[in-house]
Amino acid sequence: MRESYDEYLKILNDNLLDYLPPVDPKSSTLYDAMKYSLTAGGKRLRPVLLMASCEFAGGKAEKALPYACAMEYIHTYSLIHDDLPCMDDDDLRRGKPTNHKVYGVGMATLAGDGLLNSAFEVMSKNLFMNFDDPDELKRHINAMYIITKAAGITGMVAGQVSDIESEHTECSEEMLEYIHRNKTGALLVGSVKAGLVLGGADKEMLDDMTVYAENLGLAYQIRDDLLDVLGSAEEMGKNSGADAQHEKVTYVSLNGVENSEKKLKELTQEAVNVIEKYYDNAEFFRNLILKLSERTK
Amino acid sequence: MRESYDEYLKILNDNLLDYLPPVDPKSSTLYDAMKYSLTAGGKRLRPVLLMASCEFAGGKAEKALPYACAMEYIHTYSLIHDDLPCMDDDDLRRGKPTNHKVYGVGMATLAGDGLLNSAFEVMSKNLFMNFDDPDELKRHINAMYIITKAAGITGMVAGQVSDIESEHTECSEEMLEYIHRNKTGALLVGSVKAGLVLGGADKEMLDDMTVYAENLGLAYQIRDDLLDVLGSAEEMGKNSGADAQHEKVTYVSLNGVENSEKKLKELTQEAVNVIEKYYDNAEFFRNLILKLSERTK
Numbered sequence: 001m002r003e004s005y006d007e008y009l010k011i012l013n014d015n016l017l018d019y020l021p022p023v024d025p026k027s028s029t030l031y032d033a034m035k036y037s038l039t040a041g042g043k044r045l046r047p048v049l050l051m052a053s054c055e056f057a058g059g060k061a062e063k064a065l066p067y068a069c070a071m072e073y074i075h076t077y078s079l080i081h082d083d084l085p086c087m088d089d090d091d092l093r094r095g096k097p098t099n100h101k102v103y104g105v106g107m108a109t110l111a112g113d114g115l116l117n118s119a120f121e122v123m124s125k126n127l128f129m130n131f132d133d134p135d136e137l138k139r140h141i142n143a144m145y146i147i148t149k150a151a152g153i154t155g156m157v158a159g160q161v162s163d164i165e166s167e168h169t170e171c172s173e174e175m176l177e178y179i180h181r182n183k184t185g186a187l188l189v190g191s192v193k194a195g196l197v198l199g200g201a202d203k204e205m206l207d208d209m210t211v212y213a214e215n216l217g218l219a220y221q222i223r224d225d226l227l228d229v230l231g232s233a234e235e236m237g238k239n240s241g242a243d244a245q246h247e248k249v250t251y252v253s254l255n256g257v258e259n260s261e262k263k264l265k266e267l268t269q270e271a272v273n274v275i276e277k278y279y280d281n282a283e284f285f286r287n288l289i290l291k292l293s294e295r296t297k
Numbered sequence: 298m299r300e301s302y303d304e305y306l307k308i309l310n311d312n313l314l315d316y317l318p319p320v321d322p323k324s325s326t327l328y329d330a331m332k333y334s335l336t337a338g339g340k341r342l343r344p345v346l347l348m349a350s351c352e353f354a355g356g357k358a359e360k361a362l363p364y365a366c367a368m369e370y371i372h373t374y375s376l377i378h379d380d381l382p383c384m385d386d387d388d389l390r391r392g393k394p395t396n397h398k399v400y401g402v403g404m405a406t407l408a409g410d411g412l413l414n415s416a417f418e419v420m421s422k423n424l425f426m427n428f429d430d431p432d433e434l435k436r437h438i439n440a441m442y443i444i445t446k447a448a449g450i451t452g453m454v455a456g457q458v459s460d461i462e463s464e465h466t467e468c469s470e471e472m473l474e475y476i477h478r479n480k481t482g483a484l485l486v487g488s489v490k491a492g493l494v495l496g497g498a499d500k501e502m503l504d505d506m507t508v509y510a511e512n513l514g515l516a517y518q519i520r521d522d523l524l525d526v527l528g529s530a531e532e533m534g535k536n537s538g539a540d541a542q543h544e545k546v547t548y549v550s551l552n553g554v555e556n557s558e559k560k561l562k563e564l565t566q567e568a569v570n571v572i573e574k575y576y577d578n579a580e581f582f583r584n585l586i587l588k589l590s591e592r593t594k
Contacts, residue, residue, distance in 0.1 A: 021451055026475060030450060030458045081410060086381075086402035105383035106461045109406065110454055113378060113413065117449035120417045124442040131435065138428065145421040152414035153327060154318055157407055161327040164403045178323060 001055035001284060008048040011061055012068055016047075019069040019122050033103040033111035034118075037076050040094045045220075045292075046071045046187050050195040052284055053209065057199025064198050066126040067143050070119035071191050074151045077115035078160070078187075080108055087164060116151075123147065143194040150190025159183025163248075171249035177218070180251075185217030208274050212285060215271035219293050222264045225250035229257065231297070268293040298352035298581060305345040308358055309365055313344075316366040316419050330400040330408035331415075334373050337391045342517075342589075343368045343484050347492040349581055350506065354496025361495050363423040364440050367416035368488050371448045374412035375457070375484075377405050384461060413448075420444065440491040447487025456480025468546035474515070477548075482514030505571050509582060512568035516590050519561045522547035524594070526554065565590040 002008060016038060023031040047068035054064035061068075083090040083098040084105060090098050100108035123144045130140045149155055159182025166175060192213040196206055229252050252260045271289050275282040299305060313335060320328040344365035351361035358365075380387040380395040381402060387395050397405035420441045427434045446452055456479025463472060489510040493503055526549050549557045568586050572579040 021446070021449060023450055024455055026472075027450060027455045027458050029462065030454065034450075077410075081406055084383075084403075084406065086406055106381075107458070109378055109381065109383055110458050110461070112410075113374075113457075114450040114454045116410070116413055117445065117454060121442075121445040121449045124438065124445045127438045128442070131431075131438070134428075134431070137434075141421065141424045141428070145418075145425070148414065148418040148421045149318070152318060152418045153320055153324060153331075153411040157327065157411045157414060158321055158324045160410075161324050161404070161407050164407070165326065175323075 001052065001281070002061065003284065005048060005284075005288065008051045008061060009044050011051065011065065012044050012047045012072065015065055016069055016072060019066060020073075020118055021121050029103065029107060030110060030114055033099060033107050034076075034114055036102060037080050037093075037099050037111065038072070038115075040096050042072070042076070042094065044072060046075050046191040049188065049213070049288075050191040052288075053192045053195025053201075054199040055195075056209075056278075056281065056285070057196045057201035057205060059195075059199030064143075064195050066122050067147060067194050067198065068191075070122045071147060071187065071194070073115040073119040073122070074147070074156075075187055077112040077119075078151075078156060080112040080115070082160065084108060087160070119151075120148070139198050139200065142197045146190055146194045146197060150186045150193075155182055155186035155190065159186060167248060171254075173251075173254055176249055176251060176254060180218055180221045181214070184221050185214060188217040188220070189213040205278075208277075209285075211274045212271045212289070215267040215274075216289050216292065219264050219267040219271070219289065222251045222260050222267070223293055223295060225252040226257065226260055226264070227295075227297070228252075264293055298349065298578070299358065300581065302345060302581075302585065305348045305358060306341050308348065308362065309341050309344045309369065312362055313366055313369060316363060317370075317415055318418050326400065326404060327407060327411055330396060330404050331373075331412055333399060334377050334390075334396050334408065335369070335412075337393050339369070339373070339391065341369060343372050343488040346485065346510070346585075347488040349585075350489045350492025350498075351496040353506075353575075353578065353582070354493045354498035354502060356492075356496030361440075361492050363419050364444060364491050364495065365488075367419045368444060368484065368491070370412040370416040370419070371444070371453075372484055374409040374416075375448075375453060377409040377412070379457065381405060384457070416448075417445070436495050436497065439494045443487055443491045443494060447483045447490075452479055452483035452487065456483060464545060468551075470548075470551055473546055473548060473551060477515055477518045478511070481518050482511060485514040485517070486510040502575075505574075506582075508571045509568045509586070512564040512571075513586050513589065516561050516564040516568070516586065519548045519557050519564070520590055520592060522549040523554065523557055523561070524592075525549075528594070561590055 017035060050068045050071055051061035051064045055061050079093060080099045082088050083093055084100055091101055092098065099111055103111065127137065127140055130137045159179050162175065162179045163183055166179065189210060192209050193206065196209055228250065268289050272286055275285055314332060347365045347368055348358035348361045352358050376390060377396045379385050380390055381397055388398055389395060396408055400408065424434065424437055427437045456476050459472065459476045460480055463476065486507060489506050490503065493506055525547065565586050569583055572582055
């Protein structure tokens with residue numbers, strides 16, 4: 001498999017817009033709005049995980065590319081809708097005005113809807129390309145189904161619902177973990193699973209990497225919460241202290257900075273341990289979680 | 298094929314909620330919000346068209362049921378998002394308060410997102426059930442792809458975009474037809490095509506029925522516009538004159554009542570003519586468009 005994050009990132013960035021369905025000139029504003037958020041400088045963590053997981057299991061990243069693009073469309077739609085006035089009401093995202101600040105709330109809502117639809121259009125279309133090999137086709141259908149479940153009402157949407165419902169309420173640590181596991185974790189775990197399935201992973205590898213991805217998701221979120229308290233708006237690209245402003249309970253507000261840092265380390269170590277048996281092959285994933293758990297933006 | 302609209306309606310209504318992915322008790326409000334709009338008394342025109350088209354082509358309605366449910370989820374999501382304050386800002390839909398009036402704008406946005414995701418989850422899952430018969434599987438993949446295109450950025454979403462962009466502007470008849478063809482027409486045509494493909498229709502039948510469905514879509518919209526001018530809030534289940542309030546150009550505001558009624562008749566007649574060669578088999582579709590073009594609510 002490829003060695004560096006940037007190699008996967010490049011494949012994704014070179015193809016992300018090309019995989020969008022062709023847009024009618026009459027819908028140029030919609031396209032602009034979708035493109036605005038797609039190219040606003042995200043880390044591309046989910047699509048990179050998806051392609052790297054495919055190669056980890058023995059497949060080629062290119063095979064996973066349509067699903068990687070679809071995953072980034074889904075992630076981007078969720079950010080656009082999350083930022084809306086009716087949800088988190090954020091003005092800044094990745095250092096830039098949020099989608100609805102630039103295109104208006106109606107167009108931003110439709111840009112999100114358009115991205116979600118496009119994700120499924122890309123995946124459905126891709127099935128035709130793999131129709132003549134039943135084993136391969138089954139992997140592709142499986143990957144698509146994994147992604148729909150991760151994004152849907154038992155995955156990410158459930159997390160978003162619990163997130164807005166728990167604002168201004170006492171939120172237990174159990175509920176908080178539920179929110180994180182679904183809102184952030186579902187797409188991360190879904191990306192890893194979809195990639196593994198496409199690459200032909202066995203059950204043991206799927207189980208191991210699911211633990212890895214779950215820990216990565218929670219560690220990522222705790223680091224995010226820590227940065228919200230410790231970071232500055234400039235470093236984070238969004239307004240620091242936004243969680244406190246929204247009276248949002250975070251892992252840090254529940255457990256304090258010190259305990260959160262400890263939990264972050266434990267989760268990271270556990271993830272590193274579970275993939276230890278894959279030796280050098282797992283180096284990409286080892287480096288990734290170590291880097292993410294120490295990131296400063 | 299079955300003879301009456303109500304027979305198809307019953308199959309749909311008996312299954313519509315059961316096909317939703319199982320919801321976590323923590324997301325019960327989301328489920329309630331989705332269910333509220335799904336059971337608010339729609340005509341079920343799209344899923345009925347889908348199942349009837351499948352039987353018209355020689356298939357069984359039951360085979361088309363997952364796609365019929367998915368289509369109704371997609372239609373319902375589009376209504377919920379259309380009614381949002383950032384879009385049409387409607388308080389009433391089918392005689393009941395709109396989703397965001399009951400559940401709040403954030404939850405309504407997520408209920409829409411949840412329904413759209415569920416549509417794709419249902420269709421993806423259904424592919425596994427048909428995996429062992431390649432010909433059958435190809436029909437199912439094709440139906441799913443037709444539905445994703447009809448719902449997406451070159452279909453319904455494009456129509457919604459043009460619709461909000463054309464508010465408060467001079468809107469040509471050409472643009473108005475573009476909006477209708479996409480916003481309302483795309484899902485109606487997509488329903489017919491998906492059903493036909495599932496039933497194994499040949500190209501001639503697909504072409505004929507596409508003309509039928511396109512005319513049905515436009516005729517339906519003109520009738521809607523006429524009722525908005527002529528009807529009462531009680532009859533329509535939404536605020537009459539809403540289009541004028543939104544300064545929305547409609548077929549009727551552009552061409553007057555008399556010309557609109559004439560166009561409605563022409564479209565209906567053309568649709569009836571194009572399916573004439575199917576004799577008695579087309580009676581369902583003949584009756585349907587005649588009934589819809591004269592409907593009073």
